[in-house]
Amino acid sequence: MREHRIYPNRYQDSVALMALSAALAELPGVETASVVMGTGANLDNLREAGLGEVDAGPGDLVVAVLGEEEAVARALELADERLAEQPSGDAGDGAVARRTLRTLRQAVEENPAHNLALISVPGPYAAAEALKALRLGLNVMVFSDNVPLDQEIEIKRFAEERDLLVMGPDCGTAIVNGLPLGFANVVRRGRIGVVGASGTGTQEITTRVHQLGEGISQALGTGGHDLSAEVGAISMLRGLRALAADEETDVIVLVSKPPAETVAKTVVEEARTLDVPVVICFLGADPAAFGGDGQGVHFARTLAGSADAAVALARGETPPAESAAPPYDQVRFAPGQRYLRGVFTGGTFCYEAQLLAQDAGIQAASNTPVAGNLALADVRASTGHTILDLGDDAFTQGRPHPMIDPLPRDERLLAEAADPATAVVLFDVVLGYGSADDPISGLLKAIGEANARAGREGRALAFVAHVCGTDDDPQDRSAVVARLREAGVLVAENNAQAAAIAAGMTP
Template sequence: MADHVELRTGAYYDSVSLMQVSRSVAAAPGVEAAQVAMATELNLDVIRGMGFDVPDTAAPNDLVVAIRGDDAGVASGQAALDAALAGLRSAATQSAGLGEAPPRRTLGGAVATSHANLALVSVPGRHAVVEAFDAIHAAVSVMVFSDNVPVEDEVRLKDAAAAADVLVMGPDCGTAVVGGVALGFANVVRPGSVGIVAASGTGAQQVMCLLDAAGVGISHCLGVGGRDLSSAVAGRSTRQALAALAADPATETIVVVSKPPAPEVLADLEAYAAGLGKPVHWATLGTGRPDLTSSVEALLAGVEVPVPAWPRWGTTSEPGPDGGSLRGLFCGGTLADEAMLIASRQLGDIRSNIPLRPGLGLGRDLRDAGHVVIDFGDDSLTQGRAHPMIDPSLRLERIAAEAVDPTCGVLLLDLVLGHGAHPDPAPELARAIRAARAAATAGGRVLPVVVSVTGTESDPQRLGSCATVLAEAGAEVFLSNAAATRRAVALVARDGSRTDSGTESSGIGAEQDTTTGEGH
């Protein structure tokens, strides 16, 4: 086998395009392994972890090409690379045609031409602030999908937006639905009267999908960015979004979804919401607070909708002979937070790259022999890479590593469907689950796998189909992330009974037909 590594200076491509290029190169005949990526620190760690020797001169604006195979394989990989990059260049340079005006080069110019009232910014974080200010100065609301934006810039943007009477959704706003139009990562849910304010992407998706399963639709989902309820940002966009939904005739009930908020910010927002004249429910995670599923159940009771038996697919797993440690590998940060809050009640301290409290962080390798939950969508793991809901390769590698780790007792995973996500993620994850369970068996271990799938039957990937594929690979699958977490904790604790002192959701754990996806 031979390794081919080269740097191409000044050849920038976005991470989603390079993910597709890498797959094309890796699929070329005779190629054993391949990675094509910008030379960010994270990507260099990944490529070196694959055994490639990357020159120390690599800089973030360099394109790294790493191909392993026999001589013919390296040659075919390079040919596939050149063809894929040529395709990208061709698509980027296509002319608009003789006599047509050239495309607008600024966001403000595009707004002026289109008369839009909402702009979406998705560029590297260091450039996102300028573009967002351009939208605000054009008097339109803006969704900032970009992450890695400094918090002080977020505050400046939101103060400017309030002064201009427009809304900033973000930065790091992954999910929004405005007037039925999905922006970023969003599920296909029925229209209705519930308005959502979300300082959380996957948390909002979980709430929307649970409501959809109960037959309840939404009017709008206004994302505000994961830091909006922090002390530094102080709920600036949440206040504006609450006021907008309170004034919206199509919205009858409002729910606020958030990762654990700053207590003083939550208290201020609760006082503000009390004067809006519409009922406001709180799906805000935190110690001693209900999980997202319980919050949805409370909302359903408030609008007099029966709580359904939340779907579950797959047969019941048996724990390993020694219990082992919980390993939660998540694409959704809020779902990871929720899992840690639930699991820590029974299991104690859980280490993470997004720890619940100081002192529980992980080292650079993200490894520990104890209970671990990792958010693969955290900013530190997405620099120069597509979000794991699009490109799951880092998590798939970690699943394989946990399979041969004797301290791993249970794998807890999430899978988030909908627009913007991987078009067909279940087969790839199912192969990883099947391989992990087989590797554990070969090592004399039993490895249960529990998965929460956030999605609906109307999503392009189809909830029931994805869940069935995962169940056939040996996983237990739940629509409720809280239910999945409790099941994983029960397997670690080697006890199938209730395992925490929090509110137990009435519908959790109902059996589900693995073929039709319909509850009994």
């Protein structure tokens, strides 16, 4: 049964919508569920996801569900309950809760000290809201994606003229004055600053710094298009200069997938002029093209390596060599088992894993291939060595991101493990705010089923994982790692190490 419900003129931000979508999808008997604003692109996605035709306006909230009749009815009832929940006017101790603020101007008038606005509206409207905030003198974090590139350039140039910072569009991660924003982790305050054009890349660096005993002053996102030739690294350069002037920041880390070459050179040249040491991780780029180490700049090949270097520099030490994979036990695979299959929820983790697999001589197919790798003809069917980014639009249309709802990752992992040619399954688990409260119960069930089936068929499987997070995160990294290891998963210290181990284990 397929059913939908429209809530006219009912705006909710995208994080809340994804969380509600995940809650509905978890109900027994629900095949798929999606809660979105009624923009044209979202309605197209509902149609393509098999959720039917919906006649709604961009300001309307839509709940669409597919599944068994009783399950659909229960899902719509739960949506009504969740959406009807409103903050109480009584704080519970006799105090009256403050009034709901409905505009940015009201927020600034109530507290002129406010200096940051987080924008999370459908992409076509995000730039207009960002401009409103900038005109009020606010820095901006634009969580929204699907913002046209010309509008991104417009708001960033507008901000630059007013000495303000725009994080995003499509900025999913930031830590400002110790406050995690978007998908971020609980890390201690400290003296290492990060400017990242990658959300999960920033999460990997900030959590690794925390695990090594240091902390984060600020983690500023730029959005994935910032280092393109068209945008010209406006936000990264702004963030770099801001952190260089910050008395609480002793070392800066810059992270991105390969930027446009001319833009990268501009960023590196700027970094060399600063009095603060800068670690640069441009994944897949050749440091020699930018002059290599020197003049206060240190290049790192991996996300974890950049965190290790930053910690060393903060302590007045020489950055260590980036370590190879530690020793591990090889698995005796059956004849015909020869492929590596990667199933990632973090796009940058998928990217880094492909690069490290290439270093080991493995050319993998992917829905988001790095240079030299192959594009999958059909994202639903892996071929040969395959490394997937399940957070890509090809997999998330009409459903929550797999960091919020891990079910798609668990289902794909089980499917990959069922292939008689699969030897090694590589995956990530991302913790922190925004991610699933319990990211591995379904995963452990899938691994158990996969191992049982492989055993019946005379095969062996190797599962290799990396858990991005800290022990202070709501999900508790140590507890997650322990449960995975109890299930026989080889859990590496970081994503680069996990990818190197997986590639080395592959026949």
